[in-house]
Amino acid sequence: MKFNIFKNTVLLFVLAIISCASKAKNKNIENLVLTNTLVDTTLKTSKETKIIVGANQTESYLPLLEKKNIGIVANQTSVIFKKNDTYTHLVDSLFTLEIHIKKVFAPEHGFRGQADAGEVVKDGIDTKTNLPIVSLYGKNKKPSAQQLKGLDLVIFDIQDVGTRFYTYISSLHYVMEACAEQHIPMLILDRPNPNGRYIDGPILEKKNTSFVGMHPIPVVHGMTIGEYAKMINGEKWLAGEVNCELTVIPVKNYNRELNYSLPIKPSPNLPNDQSINLYPSLCFFEGTNVNAGRGTNKQFQLFGSPFLNPSVFSYQYTPIANEGAKYPKHQNKLCYGKDLSEEKQLEHLNLSWLIEAYQNTKNKADFFNNFFIKLSGTSKLQEQIESGVSAEAIKTIWQSDLEAFRKTREKYLIYK
Known part of the structure; x- marks a missing residue:
């Protein structure tokens, strides 16, 4: 115990010297970096490997936010983890630090994650911070040029579950497209994919594109949000083949073979x-x-x-x-x-x-x-089921397409 106290004291002293040497950092930012470095900000997998999500790596991204007007795409999962299973919301933390957050963009289920699946999310004002909330679910799924006006950077930090029809990756597409068109860079704070251990399902056909399926990928794609954003850019899926300027803060100590338990439900009907x-x-x-x-x-x-x-x-x-x-x-x-x-x-x-x-x-x-x-x-899956084709036979038909997807996906992986 005494050794740990001594070790933390030394670490605090070293970090204080380093942070003081950087005149570009504002005092509040320095304090958050030091605090989050010394507390237990990790989550544990079933193998006891400590995982540090992108949002917790404040030392990596807070300097990127200085003197900039920030927009944040966030929901209830956008948090910074602390010790004793506690956490603070990313928006609340940055707002407290007086980072210049200008507006919050809310995906399906809303900013605080309380709307039903399919329920229209309305624009409004966050009662905790008084920040304007812009809905990205309803008629307005893509931020307009006016809604992005004056922003220098957009942060995207949402916990995904790794399926094509979970609409957070569709919101990711539209935010990337809008930012690319307005020449606004994006910062993605990555999080693990709880279904990242496998790839399966039919590849989406272009004629069936919708908000629950925007890209030619299988139902289960095995990628994190950060990896998926790289694929959207690399495969030129954005309108006009525009390219979004991306910075991804990767998850530390993560690999897709680990079991990752989500501490916050990602939507109202995925409770555990x-x-x-x-x-x-x-x-x-x-x-x-x-x-x-x-x-x-x-x-x-x-x-x-x-x-x-x-x-x-x-x-x-x-x-x-x-x-x-x-x-x-x-x-x-x-x-x-x-x-x-x-x-x-x-x-x-x-x-x-x-x-x-x-x-x-x-x-x-x-x-x-x-x-x-x-x-x-x-349409083939319904036809196959109606014709009495077995599950094994159906899945055999998918294999060549899945193998081609694996080869494409390999180019964009951050984690092994």
Whole structure:
């Protein structure tokens, strides 16, 4: 204990000398760097490897913010972690330091993360900081030139879950495009991908492009936000093939084989590790008449419908309005399905639940809706399921496209 106290004291003294030598730093910035260097700002994986997210590496990016007007794309996951499982919001921290934040841009679910999936996020004023909030979900998905006017730098710091239809990467695309057009650089504070251990699913076909699928990638892409931003630039996916000036603050001590537990739920209906792990497989149900747990306390950990055969699906539940699901599918109706909350961790997309539900529904003609093709990114998957093709055969068909994607993806990886 005495050695640790001595070591920290020496470290503080050395850092103080270094920071004092830099006349460019303002006093408040120096204090935050020192504080965050000495406290435990790390998270632990299942292998006890300490991971330091981009936002925690204040010494790397605070000098980039000095004397600049800043815009921040953020939500409830945009935090700086501290000791004893506490954290402060990035916006609140920078605001306290008197960094010149001019506005906050809010993606789906809003700045503080309380809006339902698909619910329009409105412009407004943050009650804590009085900063203007610009919605990037609703009619305005891309910041306008007027909304970016006067900004010198835009920070993007949002926890993603690594799937094509999770709309934070679509917001990333539009922010990059808008910044490139206005010649405004972007700073990405990277975070781990909890589903980064595998790649799976059909590649999106261009004709099925939408906000839940903007790029020719598989459903599970295995990249962090920082890596994905590099791919957007490198593959020239921005309109007019413009290039966004990027700086990525990588996660320290991260590799994609590690299990990473999210300390803050990334959206209202992904409450825990199990839901995040099952989400890539169960989200397909959003394009059917089957409920995927919205309106329960096991969101994306179960599925069911009044139309599924109760002799095959013995598990019963009734969705009701709750936080994150004001109007859940089959609200107040008894559903038959499966509870997957105790399933072992998946390392692949599971199609068997979707196929089993289709094969045991009362009216197959009403099973799929128009949203399914947008989610899957291809009409072929629905056709294959309707034709009785097995999950194994379907996934075999994907392999050549997935191999080509792996080769492209390799150019943009930051982590191994």
